[in-house]
Amino acid sequence: MTLDQVLAFGLIGITVAAFIWDRLPYDLIALTALAAGIALGLVPAEKAFSGFSDDIVIIVGGALVLSTAIARSGAVETLMRPILPHLTSAQRQVTALAGGVLLLSMVTKNVGALAIFMPIALQLARRTGTSPSTLLMPMAFASLIGGIVTLVGTSPNVIVSKVRADLTGQPFGMFDYAPVGLCVAGVGFLFLCLGWRLLPRRDSGARAMDAAFNLERYTTEASLPAGHPGIGGTLGQLEALADGDVRIATVLRERFRRYPASPDFRLQADDVLLLSGEPDALERFVARADLVLAGALPEAEAVVMEGVVTAESGLVGHTAAQLDLEQRQGVLILAVSRRGRRIEQRLSAVRFRAGDVVVMRGRTAALGPSLGALGVLPLAAREIALGRNDRSWIPAAILAVAMGLVALHVVPVAVAFFGAVVAVLLLRSMTPHEAYQAVEWPVLVLLGALIPISETVTSTGGADLIAAHLTTLVQDLPPIAAMGTILVLAMAVTPFLNNAATVLVMGPIAAKLATKLGLAPDPFLMAVALGAACDFLTPIGHQCNTLVMGPGGYRFGDYARLGLPLSLIVVAVGIPMIALVWPLRPA
Template identity: 30%
Template sequence: MGIELALTLVVLAGAIYLFVTEKLPVDVVALLVLCCLLMLRIVSVPDALSGFSSPATVTVAAMFVLSAAIERSGALLGIAELLARVKWRWLFALLMMLLVATISAFVNNTAAVAVFLPLVIRATSARGWGPSRFLIPLSYAAQFGGVCTLVGTSTNLLVDSLARQSGWGGFTIFEFAPLGLIFASVGVLYMMIARPLLLPDLGVPGQATHDPVGRCVAELLVTPESRLAGRRWSQLSVEGTDPRAVLLEVFRTGEALPGPANVSLEPGDRLLLAGNWADIEALRQRQRLRYDPVSSDLDGHPSTERLRAQVMVTPGSFLVDKTLRDVRFGHLYRCRVHGLHRRHPAMRAPLDRIPLAVGDVLVVDATADAIDTLGRDRGLMVLGAHPQPRVDWPRAIGAIGVLVAVMIAASLGLLPIVGAALIGCAAVVALRCITPAEAYAAIDWRVVVLLAGLLPLGLAIDNTGGADWVAARTIEWVGPYGPLFTLAAVYGLTAILTEIMSNNAAAVLVVPIAIAAAEGLGIDARPLLVAVAFAASTSFATPVGYQTNTMVYSAGGYRFTDFAKIGVPLNLLFWGMAVVLIPRFFPF
């Protein structure tokens, strides 16, 4: 063993220790590895910096921008809101996994989970279902979809880049799809069976803290397309879709109707509801109700971002003892009032006819400029504001169209994937689907630095003979049993490393070993490379093995063992499938 190889293995051991113990962030560890390799002169300066210009690194950064353009347009939100209307648990879980898996094949799976996570919590909580039965399936489904295309995960792109550097050629954008679809189908089927058996039901969590505290009163309009048109409110409880909001009154042509729960509702009726804001909002979306539109001239430009804010009436305000109608509040402040929170609610009148009192909190829908105007009024206090998620269809269509064009150009070989992705980034900015500032902010620079810092480590392992040395030891142990056993060993090693460290780091460590082992056995390396990509992109047994697992870990209130209970059998199932199926699609 030469001195360079010994030093490389020492750096490698230190990197593995830091990755496993998480004493430092993974991107910092990657930079430390890069600096060590430079100082020890194991790699040259051009090789050390090659990770920053690698097609994998550039493509990952570009895909973050394309994913953000779709996310910020609200396209994913529109899909998620359609999902929220499903009222059967099994169907909700099935459609959720299929939708997320499909989206994650083309959009960054972390972004997909980030969009669906609050909506799944809100939709399930509104029905009284425990979100803990749905959030781990959400995370796993994102991983199922990620293995179906080359751009589904950064790990796939990384393996592709390392394979090209080693002279084995890369993969086309849909080359993983036939095998990935089988894995995704089996994974969804497994989760449908195991979900009710192995996942805990931890009940409905508390409501989101950014919404008004306590019970609010809101007024919703029954529209012709509403599901409540022609039905009675009391039917909701009978059907098992209790809205968790209380119906106070039904107003028709300005008059309250007796026995509101048993009134056959008609388009134009106004429902006065009381409940937590998240429950009222979930009911509005599910039953296709609308807030009072007031006047169309308050809409503003369709592309203008609207905020939902909580505004308190303070002592000395001219609004005290006046109604919203008296002061024409909407036109005065250029906003709409969607709800009213009062410490001791006793409200049975339409919102615009309720005399306001000190301490009342109005839930308003307005632009940022209108919120500033409210904040400058001494009689009002803005307690908080946050953007309202909505679908901007022109931007959504533009962003989706660009992504489809990128996929087509790359799959037909018209452009390399990195070139198509960069042109796509320029296109979404030019079409104003995303601003330049949003594009820069959308890139997860930690992932970029991680990839750029680890790629030279892969070069060092390869150039110093480290991969050959490890592969030789591996061949001694598993080589006599044939290529199939070697594939099983490579998949198992990658899967274990992925559970305890970054999936990208695991891929960088194993790819050189897999290539050297293939060359030692005289077989095609591509089956082993596919095994690395699939094993590193599917981590189910721990909440720290993959980013999406970490996202749902605290949100679902899970314990560490909940992932192991449902994830270990799934890891073993995928391991067995990989050994049987990979050689059929990628022969030795």
């Protein structure tokens, strides 16, 4: 073993140990490893930052932005709305929600697909009394097995495609993963539809969050514009669009006339409705009913923030109209929540009290300073979408076009996703500020920093060395068993490392092993991708597992209860399917 190989293995070993130790942010660990690689001479200075310009960074970042745009558009909620009233049992809920996440994960980033469906699941759990722990883990696992079907569904597929391109000059295509992925996902989904009974029934952390932040229901006001289809209809017909989550408290007409909200009341143009409900429900109802919130800002750069009126606030004892907040501070009051008292007057006439929770909308640059000047304490733990009226099918259509262009080999994946993000921004389905927030920068930093480090395993000859040792271990085994060993090894390493890091290190090693055994590298690379993408045993190996831990009230050991049988299914189905679709013997 050469000195460079010793240094390369030592650096990767320390990096892996730091990931497992989990005392430092993983992006900082990756940056430190890159700096050490440069200092040790393992990474040439001119190639030190090549990872940040790699296509994988563009693809992953673009997938996260597009997933968020689709979530904000409300397209998924619109599709799910007709079937939600029929999801009255836990069995139906698991089947529908896990199935929806699985399908969406096939065409967009799996963590984004899960994030889109989680609010629907929690709302359904509260409405029907189902424990969130019954729903969320099957959804998380469904997102993982759905992501293995296409190139963009999960990061390991993208990275393995890059490894293949480096080795052969030809990356895997968008749907090269589909034959194996569809079989594994299908069998895995059937298991999840039955296996959810293995999970414990627990109250979730979400209930504690509700108690902390949902300070009674908000009151906001919205109007029926001229030409609205609800004009001439009844209040009950309009309120039915809220699915019972929003109450129309009062109708104001001709500025001062106040009418009680009765189901038979006939609506007229420019009627102002005082709405009562939680922020997410209000936002859904305003968008679904095509109402106009009072005083909406036309700027694409407007943002919405929730805050608490402090005792020292200049708002206390005054109304928004008296203070002329829009002109003086550049902010609009969209909703107010007050514990213990229902608000039944125009928002502009509400006299603020200490402890009121307000939803304010303003320009990006002005809202923060305005909150400070007004003595309003921001609630940074929550994101309020109220005031956005841009629900549409535009983001989903843009993603479909991008996927089609890639499938037809018109443009590369990175170019398609980059173009799709630009289109979403130009069409104002998302603001640049929201796009930056949607990107998980630590993940991109991790990838950009680890790509040069992982390449040292190959450049120093370390991959050949490990492959030689593995060859000794598996040379007497049948080819399918050698490939299966790689799959199991990738699956075993991922929970304690990171799926991206696992693929970056194991991909070249698997390809070298295949070459030394005289076998085709493609099935071995597919085995690495499948094993690294399917971490069902811990909450730390994949973001989807981490995302549901708190809301589902799960403990560390709960994951193995459902995850171990699912892992065995992946191995049992995945190994023969890879061998069937990707011949082990080179042509």
